[in-house]
Amino acid sequence: MSAAPTIDPAEPLRILAPDGTLVGGHAPALEGEALLDAWRAMLRSRVNDERCFSLQRQGRMGTFSPVNGEEAAVVGSAWALDPARDWVVPQYRELPAMLRQGYRLAQALQYYRGHPAGSQIDPGAHVLPFQISLAAQIPHAVGLAWGLRHQGLDGVVMTYFGDGASSEGDAHEALNLAGVRRAPVVFVLKNNGWAISTPVRKQTAAASFAARAAGYGIAGELVDGNDLFAVHDACSRAVARARAGDGPTLIEARTYRMGPHNTSDDPTRYVDPVELEERRALDPVVRVRRYLQSEGLIDEESEQRLVAELRAQFDAAFAEAEASEQPAVDALFDHVYAEPPARLERQRADAAAPPARAAPPGAAAPREERR
Amino acid sequence: MPELTMVEAIRSALGSALAADERVIVLGQDVGVNGGVFRATEGLQERFGADRVVDMPLAEAVIVGSAVGLACSGLVPIPELQFLGFGSQAFHQIEGQVARYRFRSQGAYGMPMVIRAPFGGNVRTPELHSDSHEAKYVNTPGLKVAMPATAYDAKGMLAEAIRDPDPVLFCEPLRGYRLIKDEVPEEDYTVPLGRARVVREGSDLVIVAYSAAVVIAERAAQAAAEHGYSVGVLDLRSLVPLDVDALREAVAPCGRAVVLHEGSLTAGFGAELVATIQEEAFWSLHAPIGRVAAPDAPYPPGTVEDLYVPTVERVVAAIRAAMEA
Numbered sequence: 001m002s003a004a005p006t007i008d009p010a011e012p013l014r015i016l017a018p019d020g021t022l023v024g025g026h027a028p029a030l031e032g033e034a035l036l037d038a039w040r041a042m043l044r045s046r047v048n049d050e051r052c053f054s055l056q057r058q059g060r061m062g063t064f065s066p067v068n069g070e071e072a073a074v075v076g077s078a079w080a081l082d083p084a085r086d087w088v089v090p091q092y093r094e095l096p097a098m099l100r101q102g103y104r105l106a107q108a109l110q111y112y113r114g115h116p117a118g119s120q121i122d123p124g125a126h127v128l129p130f131q132i133s134l135a136a137q138i139p140h141a142v143g144l145a146w147g148l149r150h151q152g153l154d155g156v157v158m159t160y161f162g163d164g165a166s167s168e169g170d171a172h173e174a175l176n177l178a179g180v181r182r183a184p185v186v187f188v189l190k191n192n193g194w195a196i197s198t199p200v201r202k203q204t205a206a207a208s209f210a211a212r213a214a215g216y217g218i219a220g221e222l223v224d225g226n227d228l229f230a231v232h233d234a235c236s237r238a239v240a241r242a243r244a245g246d247g248p249t250l251i252e253a254r255t256y257r258m259g260p261h262n263t264s265d266d267p268t269r270y271v272d273p274v275e276l277e278e279r280r281a282l283d284p285v286v287r288v289r290r291y292l293q294s295e296g297l298i299d300e301e302s303e304q305r306l307v308a309e310l311r312a313q314f315d316a317a318f319a320e321a322e323a324s325e326q327p328a329v330d331a332l333f334d335h336v337y338a339e340p341p342a343r344l345e346r347q348r349a350d351a352a353a354p355p356a357r358a359a360p361p362g363a364a365a366p367r368e369e370r371r
Numbered sequence: 372m373p374e375l376t377m378v379e380a381i382r383s384a385l386g387s388a389l390a391a392d393e394r395v396i397v398l399g400q401d402v403g404v405n406g407g408v409f410r411a412t413e414g415l416q417e418r419f420g421a422d423r424v425v426d427m428p429l430a431e432a433v434i435v436g437s438a439v440g441l442a443c444s445g446l447v448p449i450p451e452l453q454f455l456g457f458g459s460q461a462f463h464q465i466e467g468q469v470a471r472y473r474f475r476s477q478g479a480y481g482m483p484m485v486i487r488a489p490f491g492g493n494v495r496t497p498e499l500h501s502d503s504h505e506a507k508y509v510n511t512p513g514l515k516v517a518m519p520a521t522a523y524d525a526k527g528m529l530a531e532a533i534r535d536p537d538p539v540l541f542c543e544p545l546r547g548y549r550l551i552k553d554e555v556p557e558e559d560y561t562v563p564l565g566r567a568r569v570v571r572e573g574s575d576l577v578i579v580a581y582s583a584a585v586v587i588a589e590r591a592a593q594a595a596a597e598h599g600y601s602v603g604v605l606d607l608r609s610l611v612p613l614d615v616d617a618l619r620e621a622v623a624p625c626g627r628a629v630v631l632h633e634g635s636l637t638a639g640f641g642a643e644l645v646a647t648i649q650e651e652a653f654w655s656l657h658a659p660i661g662r663v664a665a666p667d668a669p670y671p672p673g674t675v676e677d678l679y680v681p682t683v684e685r686v687v688a689a690i691r692a693a694m695e696a
Contacts, residue, residue, distance in 0.1 A: 089440075120477035128443060129476050133467045139433045140468070143440020143448075150396070150422060151444065170464075173433035180428055335478045336513050338536035341565060341612030 010208075012222045012254050015229035018282050020290020028229040029236060030079060038079045038228060039292060040306065041096045042071040042285050047310040048095065048105070049259065052112065055318065056263040061112050065093050069226075069258030070190055072284030074160070076231025077188045077253070080239045081158055087126040087148075089141035089159040091134065093190070097160070101127035105314065109321035116331050117324065126155070135161055135168030138187070142178045145185040145242075156242040157185045158235070163203050164195025166212075175250060179216040184242035186235060187250045190225060192257040193279075197270040210252035218248045225253030226284040256282065375555040378548040380522035381411050381487075384529035385449065387559045389419045395533065396441060398425040399434055399451030399487075408453060409489060409548050431461035438484050439468050447483050447533065455490035455542060456499035456670075462507070469538045470513035482538040485529070489545040491583050491633055492680040495673040501545075502670045503634035508540045509610045509643070515539040516610040517564055520585035522553045524608060527562030534561065544583035551586070565612030569621065573603030576627035576693055578686065579618065579644055581607040584631050591686035598687075600694055610640055618644070619651040626652075629661035629689045633680055636664040658696035661689035 015026040022028070030038060049066040056064050067074060070093060078088060078097035088094070088101045095108055102125030111118025111130060119129035128144075131137035141159030148155040165171060166189055178185050189209050193200050206212070213220020219241065223230045231253055238249035256279040260267045292298040298306075333340070333348040375383065388395045397412060403426035406413030416424035427434050431452055438448035452458050458465065465486065473481045492501040508516050517532055517539055519525040525543065532539035544551070570585060571592055580588040585606045592602040605621040607614060622628045628648055630641040641662045648660055663681045671679050 116477055119475050119479075121479040123479075128480070133463065136436065136463065136468055139436025139464065140440040140443065142433070143437030144443050145440070146437065147441040147444025147446050150441075150446065157440075170432055170436060173428070173430040174436065176430065177428055177433045177437055335474045335476075337515075338473065338478075338481055341515075343613055343615060 010222055012224040013230045013234055014224040014227050015233060016227045016287055016291055018287055020287055020294055022229075022291075026229070028232070030076075030229060030232045034079060035292075036297065038075050038232075039288055039298070040310070041075045041079075041100065042228070042288060043303070043306060044099075044310045044313075045071050045074070045096045046285060047307060047314055051311070051314050051318070053263065060322070061109070062114050063262050063264060064112050065262040066259040067093055067095060069279070069284070070192055070255050071096065072228040072288070073188070073190045073225040073231055073253035073255045076228045077158060077160075077186070077235040077251070080232055080235035081156065083126060085126070085153065085155040086239070087128070087141075087144060087155060087157045089128045089137050089144060089157055090130060091137060091160050091162065091165065092130045092132060093162070094160045097158070098127050101125055103127050105317040106320040109318050110324055113321055113324075115321070115324050116327055134165040135170040135174075137161070138165075138171050138174035139177070141185050141187075142174045142181070142183050145178070145183040145248075146181050149184055154243055155184070156239050157183075158188060158239070159185060160188045160190060162189070162195065163191040163193070163200045163209065164198065166209055167203055175212070175216045175218070175248075178248040179218045182245065182247035184245070185248045186238040186242060187248065188235070189250060189252045190255055191252055192225075192255050194257050194261070194271075196261045196265060197267075208252060210250060213250040216250070218250060220250045220252070222252045222254065225255030226282050226287065228284060228288050255284070258283070372554040372556055374552050375522045375526075376549045377519075377522045377525045377543065377551040378409055378411050380526035380555050381529055381543060382413060382415070383555070384526045384533070385412060385415060386418065388449070388530065388533045389415060389423060391559075392447060394445065394447045395449065396423050396425065396446050397449045397451070398427050398438065400427055400429055400453050402426060402451050407451065409545065411487070411543070411548075412451070431457050432464050435461040435464040435469060435486060438486075439464065439472060439482065442482050442484050443480050449485045449487060449533065452486060452488040454500045454545075455488040455504050456502035458488055458504060458508075465508070465514065465540070466511045470511045473537070474513055481536050483536045484538045485532045485541050486538065487541045487543060489543045489548070491544040491546050492670065492676050493546050495676070498670070498672070501676065503632065503665070505540075505542055505610060505632075506634055506638060506640045506643075509640060513538070514611065515564055517541045517608070518581040518610060519543070519608065520547075520551070520580075520582055520606045522551055522555050524562050524568070526555050527560050528564060528608065530559060531561040531564055535564065539564070542582060547583045547586070551583070562608070564609040565614055567608055567614035567617035567621075568606040569617070570604040570606050571602070574601040574625055576600065576625055576629065576690055577603040577605055577621045578629045578631055578690070579605045579607065579621070580631040581610065581640075582633075584633055584681065587681060587683055587686060588631055590683045591690065594683060594687050595690045598691065600690060602690060613643075613647070615647060615651060618647060622648050623652040623655040626655045626657035627693045629663060629686060629693060631663045631681055631686055633665055635667050636662060637667050639664050658693045661693045663689045
């Protein structure tokens with residue numbers, strides 16, 4: 001029996017080794033304040049994950065999907081953008097990227113608490129709301145990128161999806177259109193190994209998602225998704241290409257979902273604990289910590305102070321979210337339309353003060369009496 | 372005043388919108404060089420360029436889905452679905468995204484978009500080209516659904532739909548593209564959505580219809596007159612918003628109604644009309660409301676489609692049943 005031909009996957013780009021040392025010859029572009037800012041965002045993400053899980057278990061928050069394990073993929077990519085002109089079009093596991101674009105943590109917590117204001121993006125924040133329908137946001141990202149370019153703007157759009165969403169038709173249609181229109185968009189496919197319980201080998205027979213780029217006539221690159229510097233490097237080059245009018249890039253960030261799919265999921269039912277331990281050894285946060293420590297940029301004490309500060313910021317944001325006013329029945333009707341049909345306005349009025357009788361006001365008398 | 376066919380009226384409205392507002396962008400399969408398979412966009416790419424009248428890959432979901440992003444960038448996209456029957460391949464984008472983006476984002480991102488889609492039968496197309504799927508879209512909160520029946524309305528309602536900050540599914544009867552022809556002003560004007568049109572007054576019964584079925588309704592009313600019945604016709608123009616006042620005012624005085632559409636019967640828009648009429652005018656009814664629609668069967672191949680689409684004869688039979696009840 002002969003094996004079917006496959007595209008040989010290149011080795012993922014790696015700049016920062018798991019032990020925190022730089023792979024020969026590389027000097028990370030992410031340095032100074034930007035690097036410390038990225039580190040803060042990664043730690044903040046861990047703090048958020050821990051706090052959100054605990055609050056969900058206490059019944060003070062709804063369903064939540066942790067970023068746990070994907071911090072380098074999300075932060076490394078988002079830190080390649082200029083939030084003043086570039087956009088993020090997320091799925092739902094990219095909160096650090098959204099926060100950098102101006103989405104507020106208190107709003108994210110409102111969202112997780114089921115408050116409508118949670119997705120009311122502030123004016124000027126270049127980010128679209130969480131997207132629950134997998135892959136549906138990818139066509140939006142392409143249209144947004146195309147629209148910016150159409151209007152002579154030089155913004156680049158970065159959109160996120162996973163190995164699971166890559167199976168959706170929308171992913172294919174959007175990648176194809178992006179190639180045709182040379183839209184300034186960067187597709188960050190976070191291959192975290194799992195779509196809830198479905199492992200990546202059941203998602204695709206292909207050895208690499210990045211290799212799909214060739215089929216769309218666009219650039220593609222495979223990176224170690226747990227390597228902050230590699231992700232940032234590949235994304236920076238992709239953003240520069242997009243901004244220069246050289247079209248889109250598909251980046252496969254190979255990472256690992258170290259936590260559950262969400263707060264309702266029990267991964268012990270399907271994740272091999274040995275595999276999980278192996279992957280934990282590649283933890284993206286640990287890797288950056290080792291690097292920063294070796295560079296003398298942080299130490300244990302400064303990290304503890306930072307964590308305490310991030311926890312306090314989270315707690316303040318959560319207090320704000322928890323203090324949000326309970327929406328009234330109008331919340332069902334507001335913003336459904338800009339110019340609502342009269343019928344919906346009548347339903348709004350009825351919901352506020354249900355009609356006393358079934359017959360509409362002004363209804364004529366029963367038929368028998370009329371005859 | 373010049374007479375235009377419906378397709379000419381639509382082309383005129385698109386041309387005016389592209390000329391008046393830089394933000395307007397037309398996209399779809401074959402809309403550019405070919406001018407659309409029904410020529411609705413003929414000449415527009417020559418006038419406005421390939422960046423504003425854009426030929427798209429054959430992929431309904433990304434035609435609509437990219438329009439969501441175009442709208443987020445500040446443009447006013449007019450995506451075309453070549454046939455409403457293929458709208459199913461974009462339905463998740465229309466229902467799950469276009470229709471609820473304003474609600475999801477609490478007004479941060481509106482969807483000022485018009486999705487144009489030809490539909491309707493009797494033209495011997497291959498499968499899925501003729502389906503009347505409007506009820507699925509009516510049951511999609513956040514979307515408006517326009518169903519013009521005349522060339523005049525097609526131009527004015529399309530202009531209004533493009534101006535409207537909410538997304539509008541604009542259904543164009545492909546049977547009527549050239550058969551429907553009436554006086555259309557050369558200048559621009561709008562016809563509001565949600566305002567029904569009294570096509571014909573009648574004291575015994577009213578037929579409630581929309582789009583190309585209005586023509587069937589008019590012929591049936593004519594035929595019923597020969598049996599001595601005075602039958603009116605109400606053209607709804609749009610299903611969302613629905614002109615509930617006009618519906619009540621049309622039905623209450625005569626107490627009899629027949630609702631008519633090309634889509635299949637069960638949970639078709641006629642069911643909503645019957646429910647609304649009984650809410651609004653129950654005590655004035657003298658007879659059960661007649662429903663004339665396609666059977667609960669898929670749209671059939673050409674040799675049998677004339678048996679499927681409601682006919683004048685079936686509407687007249689429904690009128691007689693209501694009058695003799």
